[in-house]
Amino acid sequence: MITFQMAASLQQFSKPGTMTFTPLTWNARLKIMKGVANGMSFLHEFSPKKYVHGDLRPNNVLLGKDMEPYISDFGLGRLANIAGGAAPSSQSDRIGVEKAQSLQPDSSMSPLVSKEGSCYQAPEALKTLKPSQKWDVYSYGVILLEMITGRSPIALLETMQMDLVQWVQFCIEEKKPSADVLDPFLAGDSEQEGEMIAVLKVALACIHANPERRPTMRNVTETLERLSASVSS
Structure with missing residues (x-):
C-alpha cells in the first residue's frame, strides 16, 4: 500500500524541486471517497462500539494497488499512551496525553492530532474533549473538498x-462559477460535472458549523451510492 497524501499523489501540490504526480481521474477519486465513507460508517455504527476516529485526514488513509482505501491510525495514539505512558517529547506540536486521558474510557480516538491535522478538525473539537462522530464527519467533508x-x-x-472550508464558503457567497471551485485537472471529466457538484453538496453538509446538522457517515455512504447508481442507470 501507499500513503494517501492529498498534497502529493492526488492533487499534485508538490513544491518546486520535488517529485510530481499525475492527478487522479474523477472516477478514481470517487472510488476513494466512497471507500472512506464505507469504512467510517462501519467504524461508527457496525463495529463492537460506536467508535470515533478523531484524526481523519489524508495521511491516515492508505491506498491499495487498485486505489481501494484503508483507514489507518485508529487508536494508535491511545495504544502508545498505554504502552509508554507519555507521548514523545519531540511532538510538542500535538495535543497532550493528559487531555486524551481525560476522555471517557469507551471513546476510542487518536489523541495525537498534529498541526496538519488541525486543518481537518471540527471547530467544536477545540472547545470540548469529549470525542464525537460528528468530528469525523467534518474531517471527511474537508477531505471531500480537497479532492x-x-x-x-x-x-x-x-x-x-x-482554510479550505472558508475558501469554498467564500466562493459560494460570491457566486463564483463552478469552474473556479472544481479542480482544473478534472476538466477532462466535464461530462461528470453534475456528479462533482452533487458530491460538493455532500461535503458542504458534512462541514456544517452546527454538528447536529451534519449527516451521519451512514447517510453519506447511502447518498454516494445512490449518486453512482443514478449516473450509471
Missing part, C-alpha cells in the same frame, strides 16, 4: 490566510 477542488488546506492557509 473536489484540488486545493490543499495548508497551502491556502499559507497563501490566502483562510
Whole structure:
C-alpha cells in the first residue's frame, strides 16, 4: 500500500524541486471517497462500539494497488499512551496525553492530532474533549473538498490566510462559477460535472458549523451510492 497524501499523489501540490504526480481521474477519486465513507460508517455504527476516529485526514488513509482505501491510525495514539505512558517529547506540536486521558474510557480516538491535522478538525473539537462522530464527519467533508477542488488546506492557509472550508464558503457567497471551485485537472471529466457538484453538496453538509446538522457517515455512504447508481442507470 501507499500513503494517501492529498498534497502529493492526488492533487499534485508538490513544491518546486520535488517529485510530481499525475492527478487522479474523477472516477478514481470517487472510488476513494466512497471507500472512506464505507469504512467510517462501519467504524461508527457496525463495529463492537460506536467508535470515533478523531484524526481523519489524508495521511491516515492508505491506498491499495487498485486505489481501494484503508483507514489507518485508529487508536494508535491511545495504544502508545498505554504502552509508554507519555507521548514523545519531540511532538510538542500535538495535543497532550493528559487531555486524551481525560476522555471517557469507551471513546476510542487518536489523541495525537498534529498541526496538519488541525486543518481537518471540527471547530467544536477545540472547545470540548469529549470525542464525537460528528468530528469525523467534518474531517471527511474537508477531505471531500480537497479532492473536489484540488486545493490543499495548508497551502491556502499559507497563501490566502483562510482554510479550505472558508475558501469554498467564500466562493459560494460570491457566486463564483463552478469552474473556479472544481479542480482544473478534472476538466477532462466535464461530462461528470453534475456528479462533482452533487458530491460538493455532500461535503458542504458534512462541514456544517452546527454538528447536529451534519449527516451521519451512514447517510453519506447511502447518498454516494445512490449518486453512482443514478449516473450509471
